[in-house]
Amino acid sequence: QSALTQPPSASGSPGQSVTISCTGTSNDVGRYNYVSWYQQHPGKAPKLMIYEVTKRPSGVPDRFSGSKSGNTASLTVSDLQAEDEADYYCSSYAGTIQVVFGGGTKLTVL
Amino acid sequence: QLQLQESGPGLVKPSETLSLTCTASGGSFSSGTYYWGWIRQPPGKGLEWIGSMYYSGDTYYNPSLKSRVTISVDTSKNQFSLKLSSVTAADTAVYYCARHSMVGANFDHWGQGTLVTVSS
Numbered sequence: 001q002s003a004l005t006q007p008p009s010a011s012g013s014p015g016q017s018v019t020i021s022c023t024g025t026s027n028d029v030g031r032y033n034y035v036s037w038y039q040q041h042p043g044k045a046p047k048l049m050i051y052e053v054t055k056r057p058s059g060v061p062d063r064f065s066g067s068k069s070g071n072t073a074s075l076t077v078s079d080l081q082a083e084d085e086a087d088y089y090c091s092s093y094a095g096t097i098q099v100v101f102g103g104g105t106k107l108t109v110l
Numbered sequence: 111q112l113q114l115q116e117s118g119p120g121l122v123k124p125s126e127t128l129s130l131t132c133t134a135s136g137g138s139f140s141s142g143t144y145y146w147g148w149i150r151q152p153p154g155k156g157l158e159w160i161g162s163m164y165y166s167g168d169t170y171y172n173p174s175l176k177s178r179v180t181i182s183v184d185t186s187k188n189q190f191s192l193k194l195s196s197v198t199a200a201d202t203a204v205y206y207c208a209r210h211s212m213v214g215a216n217f218d219h220w221g222q223g224t225l226v227t228v229s230s
Contacts (some may be wrong), residue, residue, distance in 0.1 A: 003156070048218050050217055051216035051218075052216070086163065097170035097215065099162070099215045104157070
C-alpha cells in the first residue's frame with residue numbers, strides 16, 4: 001500500500017483556476033470511484049471537500065470540482081480566492097476497508 | 111452535530127505504548143452507519159491512515175502498522191481507542207480520530223487532533 005502521488009506545490013492568482021493531480025494504481029484510484037479530497041489549513045484538522053470523485057458535501061463551494069481518468073484523479077479549484085490557500089490531500093479506497101492518502105499539495109494563491 | 115475529541119498523553123517514551131481515546135458527542139458509535147478511524151500526521155508531513163473499526167468490533171489496519179496497532183471501542187462510554195506499541199521517534203505525530211462512510215471511506219468528521227511526541 002503505497003502513498004498516492006501528488007505534486008508538492010501548486011499556485012494561481014485570484015480568479016484563476018488550478019488543478020491538482022493525484023496518481024495511484026490500478027489497485028486503488030484506478031479500481032474504485034472512491035477518491036476523496038481534503039483541505040487543511042495550518043494547525044487545523046482536514047476538511048472533506050470532494051468524495052466519490054466528483055461529489056461535494058453540503059457547504060463546499062461549487063468552485064471545487066473533482067474528476068478521474070484511469071489511475072489519476074484531479075481536483076480543480078476555480079475562481080481562486082485567498083482563503084483557498086491551504087494544503088490539499090487526496091485519498092482513495094483501496095479495498096476491504098483500506099485507505100491510502102496522497103502526500104499532499106500546498107496551494108498558494110499569489 | 112457530531113463532535114470528536116482525542117485525549118491522551120502528549121509525551122510517550124521510546125519502546126512504550128501510545129494510548130489515545132476518542133470521545134464522541136452528538137452522535138453514537140453504535141449507529142451502525144459509519145466506521146471510525148485513526149489518522150496521523152507527522153510534523154510537516156502528510157496524512158497516514160492507521161486503521162478503522164466498526165461498532166461491532168471488526169477492525170481494519172494499515173498493513174505497515176498492523177503488527178503494532180490495536181483499535182477498540184467502548185460503546186457504553188461512546189469512546190474508541192488507539193494503542194500503538196513499541197513506539198519510536200518516527201511515531202511522533204498529530205493523531206486524529208475521524209468518522210468515515212461505509213462506502214468509499216471518506217472521512218467527513220474529524221477531531222481537532224492531538225500531538226504525541228515520542229521522546230525519553
